[in-house]
């Protein structure tokens with residue numbers, strides 16, 4: 214069992230509190246992604262699980278056991294960082310088995326483990342090569358393999374793909390999802406990239422300023438954001454949010470939920486405006502519509518309108534979201 218639980222955890226650096234009275238349970242065997250803007254406390258949470266930063270108050274449990282007094286190396290967790298350190302003078306094989314040699318694992322057993330893991334991450338043919346002769350993605354796999362060899366029940370990953378180019382990042386995301394399925398271990402993955410979170414997670418934990426904003430599977434986070442922050446963090450471009458009269462309450466709709474037309478339709482939300490900007494992205498076009506009540510982003514699968522054109526922005530009732538004065542979701 215390798216569920217992880219935070220119970221009323223706070224963390225302060227000097228007097229600055231960066232995690233505030235946080236409760237969270239990360240399920241055993243799930244791929245959980247911690248996401249949020251820079252400085253919201255994601256890395257700090259990960260380091261508390263690993264035992265690299267002790268919490269100021271509250272407790273951290275792994276597999277139901279309070280690990281506050283357990284040293285980092287004894288927690289059964291492995292961490293893969295953004296700037297993964299692989300040893301340039303060692304071969305891929307030596308890099309992977311490094312921890313095993315240190316732990317005095319016998320040679321035959323080491324060889325069997327390295328062979329199995331290098332096959333799992335697609336490095337078997339590269340075992341005798343030096344890291345300098347590998348691509349960025351392959352080096353990232355060496356770092357993963359080195360973590361895997363210790364057979365941890367929890368993998369902690371802090372922006373492990375951020376040094377890779379966009380194409381490789383997409384490929385590595387798929388590889389990590391497959392690896393997670395194969396290993397059945399608990400994965401906790403930190404990123405500030407909501408697309409990465411949406412595409413990989415079983416559960417997304419969205420944070421802001423040391424406080425969890427929402428914890429949900431990706432589709433629920435997208436369909437039913439629990440507050441304005443979540444609504445505007447998940448999705449590109451972000452959800453349009455406007456005020457309902459003088460009430461202080463808010464309405465919102467996603468750019469892809471709106472319809473543009475030359476004539477007014479019968480949608481409950483319908484405003485007239487002018488196309489201020491048009492951004493053609495290939496399979497879709499993003500328009501910014503300027504209206505008397507504000508500017509709205511609209512994402513269309515067809516490119517039918519030009520800048521300067523008058524249009525109606527219409528949103529069907531089922532696609533409208535409502536938020537109260539406190540910015541929390543109001544349910545229909």
Ligand code: ATP
Pocket residue numbers: 226227231249250251252253254255256257258404405
């Ligand atoms: P990023 O996406 O930029 O990596 P993050 O969400 O991972 O951000 P953390 O690294 O957890 O954020 O940092 C949270 C807050 O704690 C930040 O305000 C940061 O400046 C502060 N902080 C982190 N580590 C320390 C430290 N060792 N000493 C003092 N302050 C720290």
